Amino acid sequence: MSYAMDKKMEKLIMMKDFAALEKKPPRRVADLRRLKAKQDKAVHELMQRAYDIPFYRRRFEQTGTNPDDYNTAADLYKFPVLTKEELRDWMDEELANNPEKYKDWHINPTSGSTGLPLKTLFSARENAAVHANWLRVLVTAGFIPGVHKNMHRPNSLHTATGGKKTLVQKLVDLRWHEMSDAIKDRVSSEQLVKDINEYKPDFLYTHKNILVRIANYAKTNNVELWKPKLYAPISEMLDAQSEALLKEMFGPGLLNAYGMSEVGSVAVRLPGSDEFYINSDTHVCNIYDENWKPADDGMAVVTPLFKTDLPIINYTTYDRMETYERQGIRFVKKLLGRMNDVIRHKDGSVTEWGNLEVVVNYASDLDIVQSRFIQESYDLIRIQLVQGADSKLSREEIERRFTEAFSPVLNNEFQFEYQWMDEIPSDPNGKLRMIVSKVK
Numbered sequence: 289m290s291y292a293m294d295k296k297m298e299k300l301i302m303m304k305d306f307a308a309l310e311k312k313p314p315r316r317v318a319d320l321r322r323l324k325a326k327q328d329k330a331v332h333e334l335m336q337r338a339y340d341i342p343f344y345r346r347r348f349e350q351t352g353t354n355p356d357d358y359n360t361a362a363d364l365y366k367f368p369v370l371t372k373e374e375l376r377d378w379m380d381e382e383l384a385n386n387p388e389k390y391k392d393w394h395i396n397p398t399s400g401s402t403g404l405p406l407k408t409l410f411s412a413r414e415n416a417a418v419h420a421n422w423l424r425v426l427v428t429a430g431f432i433p434g435v436h437k438n439m440h441r442p443n444s445l446h447t448a449t450g451g452k453k454t455l456v457q458k459l460v461d462l463r464w465h466e467m468s469d470a471i472k473d474r475v476s477s478e479q480l481v482k483d484i485n486e487y488k489p490d491f492l493y494t495h496k497n498i499l500v501r502i503a504n505y506a507k508t509n510n511v512e513l514w515k516p517k518l519y520a521p522i523s524e525m526l527d528a529q530s531e532a533l534l535k536e537m538f539g540p541g542l543l544n545a546y547g548m549s550e551v552g553s554v555a556v557r558l559p560g561s562d563e564f565y566i567n568s569d570t571h572v573c574n575i576y577d578e579n580w581k582p583a584d585d586g587m588a589v590v591t592p593l594f595k596t597d598l599p600i601i602n603y604t605t606y607d608r609m610e611t612y613e614r615q616g617i618r619f620v621k622k623l624l625g626r627m628n629d630v631i632r633h634k635d636g637s638v639t640e641w642g643n644l645e646v647v648v649n650y651a652s653d654l655d656i657v658q659s660r661f662i663q664e665s666y667d668l669i670r671i672q673l674v675q676g677a678d679s680k681l682s683r684e685e686i687e688r689r690f691t692e693a694f695s696p697v698l699n700n701e702f703q704f705e706y707q708w709m710d711e712i713p714s715d716p717n718g719k720l721r722m723i724v725s726k727v728k
Contacts, residue, residue: 291392294412305420320615330593361572369602417594418552436490477505496521497720503537508677515539551592564620629723655679663725
């Protein structure tokens with residue numbers, strides 16, 4: 289295997305991978321059965337490959353299994369889960385011990401928003417598969433490469449890295465345009481609105497919190513905002529208030545794509561749909577309850593089936609989902625947020641974002657377009673709020689109703705300090721966490 293040659297051919301590999309991917313949501317029984325057959329085959333081939341890798345061979349031995357025991361997505365419940373810490377240690381060890389081997393690989397870093405950053409190694413073939421999958425997501429939603437114009441955040445997943453571009457790829461790239469939104473050099477909402485209105489993209493994607501502040505700025509200042517055919521708020525969970533504001537200002541073409549830099553795009557909710565479907569030809573998404581047993585509702589554990597050079601098997605996302613299965617293919621009714629975004633109590637218990645989100649959603653009549661909970665201590669929570677342009681209530685009344693709503697959810701243990709803002713700024717990594725706990 290020549291990683292250097294693969295890197296030169298990466299764009300061609302990407303187009304070949306793209307051609308082989310499913311382009312329509314699975315709806316008919318025949319579609320589901322065909323998709324499951326593809327997934328089953330890919331699961332077995334992945335586990336055969338993993339068996340030859342020392343890191344995974346130890347996990348096979350730990351469970352007393354071998355590749356012949358893995359033929360479906362459900363079989364992966366037999367295999368140990370992989371934590372972010374374990375993945376980080378393994379990737380760091382591989383890089384340190386084999387620098388020459390990985391000189392032609394891609395290093396995909398995470399932001400480290402919930403801990404230490406993680407560097408994930410991708411071969412050129414694996415990287416091509418990530419990009420092919422993301423392009424498939426867009427095409428499934430109606431995006432036409434080379435025809436429709438795309439506007440995206442800098443350093444986004446589509447960015448080409450290495451390999452000679454085909455004529456098709458050159459034509460596609462002519463229609464991809466970066467926003468003047470840099471993570472380390474924050475650009476005003478006014479400028480971003482101007483960018484969008486001047487370029488008039490058919491497809492727009494960036495961090496959810498940036499799209500929200502653009503939409504809120506346009507609404508508050510009565511500025512006309514270009515409505516793309518499609519737009520995708522990425523990197524953060526989409527709450528009900530944000531979704532309502534985005535649809536009001538950007539229109540109905542909201543594409544909700546769930547994924548992570550470590551594993552690529554996992555699930556998609558198309559415009560007009562109420563549920564997500566898993567990209568099951570490229571991923572397995574199994575669900576575990578609080579006792580680490582198979583479930584329909586609980587934590588998502590993801591396996592990218594295309595990542596066969598350095599596999600990532602049973603990766604713990606800490607994101608919670610409500611799901612169901614049809615013909616062995618999983619669908620997602622609702623994304624519930626991260627298990628480790630929590631408020632911590634003196635007795636050692638926690639309140640998860642899901643508990644607070646329920647109250648936030650029921651408070652939609654208060655016209656709050658953004659909110660953030662910062663736990664300063666075991667006694668104090670600072671709540672950052674952005675008031676919507678249509679709000680008819682005073683800030684004092686909103687604070688009173690927030691306190692009445694959230695005190696019981698948090699066991700009446702906290703005092704609340706309110707901080708009113710025109711915009712809640714992004715974190716240094718460009719994202720915006722809904723809960724920040726300073727209590728360790």
